[in-house]
Amino acid sequence: MKFTRRTAFIVLTIVLTIAVDQISKVLVVNNIEPRTKTSYGETISLIGDYFTMMHVKNEGAFLGMGSDLEGPLKIVLLLVLPVIVLGFVLRHIIKDKSLDNWSLFAFASIIGGGIANVYDRFAYGEVTDFLYIQITDTIRTGIFNLADLSVTTGMIILVVMMLKKKNNVPEQEL
Structure with a gap:
C-alpha cells in the first residue's frame, strides 16, 4: 500500500x-459513578434533562443487543464478525479510488468507531456508554458513546452522499 495523502x-x-x-471513556470511568443492577449511579446534566451523561457498562452491542449471548456465539457475533466486516470496509476504501x-x-469514521468498541469488548468484556438524549418520553436515544456517534454520523453522511450521487451532484476527490 502506497502511503499517499489519501491514505x-x-x-x-x-x-x-x-x-x-477512548479518552472520553477513560474520563467517564474515572469520574462518574457507574450504574449497576443495585445503583442508579450518577447522572450529570449537560443540557437540562434533555442531554445527560451517565456511566453504563454495556456487555452487548447496540442498545445492549446480544448481552445475553454466551460463549462462542457471543465471541463470534460481537468480536470476530465485526473485525471481519471492518477489515473488508477498510480494504474497500483503500482500493476504491472513486470515493469522494x-x-x-x-x-473511516465508521471503521474508527467500530474498532474502538471492538477494542473495549476484547479488552474489558464490555463497552462504556455514557451519553443520553431525551426530548420527550417517546423521542429519546439509548445510552451511547462517541464511537457509536462516529458510526452513526458516518452512516448519515453515506446516505446523504448516495442521495447526492443519485441526483448527479459532483464532489472533489482527495
Missing part, C-alpha cells in the same frame, strides 16, 4: 476517532 487522511481519521472515543472525500471520511 494519510484515512489513517488519521480512524486514529483520531479511536483516540477521542465525504464518503471516505464517513467510512
